Amino acid sequence: MNKKTAAPAPRSHKEAVAALMFGEIDTLLDKVEALRAAVDNATDKHLETIKQLEAASDTYHQAVLAANLRSKKDMMTYLETMSKTHVAFTVEEQRTALQTIVRDAVGNEVTALKKMLSGISANHLPSFKGWWGFILMACMITAMVSSAMTVAFLKQAGLI
Secondary structure, three states, rough: OOOOOOOOOOOHHHHHHHHHHHHHHHHHHHHHHHHHHHHHHHHHHHHHHHHHHHHHHHHHHHHHHHHHHHHHHHHHHHHHHHHHHHHHHHHHHHHHHHHHHHHHHHHHHHHHHHHHHHHOOOHHOOHHHHHHHHHHHHHHHHHHHHHHHHHHHHHHHHOO
């Protein structure tokens, strides 16, 4: 700010008005300088606020990204668990169905064998060796048929 010096007393009306105008101009200059300082101060505060807002937005952005990644990881874990559970359940269902089919097929073979054996009369019984050979042959045929059926079902189920 300007230093004001004591001016000599005005000698005329014109000098008095000029002194008054110079005083007003000095006051206006002081106010303009104060205004400029206030604007500079406000600009600095606005720049600081902008920096703080940018930092806050970066922090918020990072938090949202972290939450999204965490949610994605949780969703992937959930989907993998559900997928494994469903596949395991499907495998168990296939295994149960396959066991039921094999049990029915083998049971039907055994029933047919029992009927055939019961149809043979006591008078026509073969010798012990022939009887043993017949049972052994029937068991082998049953085992081969059930093994072939098991392999076919496993291939059809996609387990082999």
